[in-house]
Amino acid sequence: MSQAKHNLIHKCSFNGKPCDIDKDFELVADPTFGNCFVFNHDREIFKSSVRAGPQYGLRVMLFVNASDYLPTSEAVGIRLTIHDKDDFPFPDTFGYSAPTGYISSFGMRMKKMSRLPAPYGDCVEDGTTSNYIYKGYAYSTEGCYRTCFQELIIDRCGCSDPRFPSIGGVQPCQVFNKNHRECLEKHTHQIGEIHGSFKCRCQQPCNQTIYTTSYSEAIWPSQALNISLGHCEKEAEECNEEYKENAAMLEVFYEALNFEVLAESEAYGIVKMMADFGGHLGLWSGVSVMTCCEFVCLVLELLYMAVTHHITQERIRRRENAANDF
Incomplete structure (x- = not known):
């Protein structure tokens, strides 16, 4: 069971200005969360925060209507995922849970x-890849695993x-x-659903934008609040109690x-290798020369010494011969 856009989103603001709920939010069907x-x-429209902090990020009030939940539902709240515009969202894998009755703040860094x-x-x-x-x-590792899962189902069924x-x-x-x-x-059970242990070769993308988040929360709405929230037309106290059980306030900001x-x-690149090769070549060539x-x-010194020694000995011999003649 899922909710329509205006039934879920009661209030929204970004960068201190109200959102256009019809234009600023796009429906994406998720197999787990509906x-x-x-x-x-919209990739053609550039939205930016002028400053850091909750006042300049996204603030949205969501009404989940817990009375519509099935008896098999384990928890009541909101599932949020922060991703780049070019990435497909996977809230079941990379999402964060926010409870009702609280204002949940998600500070992010890119x-x-x-x-x-x-x-x-x-x-x-x-x-991306061909299939x-x-x-x-944009290509993502999680999207690759789901592509692999779909290929296995097509191949078998x-x-x-x-x-x-x-x-x-x-x-x-x-x-x-x-x-x-x-x-x-049969084969979904054998494979183990999309989070099963089936083997696929899924590499990381060469270029990727990721967001790290820090989380904090506070009780919402305050018991001292004396104004009606959202679409509630009852007394302020009754509205606060209704929103405490069925609604959540989210803040997402830089x-x-x-x-x-x-x-x-x-x-060790080619340029460094060539530089080292040239250096070693110069060193060893220089040593060899x-x-x-x-x-x-x-060799020349040895020859010089040998010739000098021979000449000296020859002179001494001649002098001795001349002395003997006299």
Whole structure:
């Protein structure tokens, strides 16, 4: 069971100004949580915070209407995920839970990751792969695993899991087709759902934007609050009690207007290798020439000493012969 946009979102502001709920939020169907709504989805419109802090971020009041929850529901609250515009949201994997009856503040900081492709590393360069099921969105590791899951279902059943986008025009498995239904149930159980331990080769993207968050909360609404909230037309005390049980206030903001860049670089590149090669070549070539020169000088000195010794001995012999003649 899911809620419509205006039933869920009662109030919203961004950068201190009211939101346009119809235009600023886009519906995205999630297989786990049903209707999800993405804020700041339009890639042609640039929304920015002029300053850091909760007053200049996103503030939204959400009404979950806990009385509509099924008896199998484990918790009451809101599921929130913070992601880049180009990334498809996966709230079941990367989401944060916010309870009703509280104002939940999520302070975020942005990090940009830059990884090296082959031959230095193993990442996806172009931001997507040929069979990636989330067309129009940047490649992510989680999206790759879900693509792999869909490929396994198509390979074994001949139809795709209707919870996810299909591949190559393959038709989704029909609910009223007994063979499709039994095959999908059987192999989904064998694989272990999308979070199972099936083996897939999913690399990290070469360029990625991630957000780290810090969380804090406070009781909301205050018992001293004497104004009506949202769409409630009852007395202030009754409205506060109703919103305490069924609503939550969220704040999402930048803790600082700067970001961190983490970039990989090769430990030993071609330029450094050529420089070291030239240095070693010069060193060893220089040593070899000097050594050869020293050997030549040694040979010349030995020859000079031998010739000098021979001449000296010859002179001494001649003097001795001349003395004997007299």
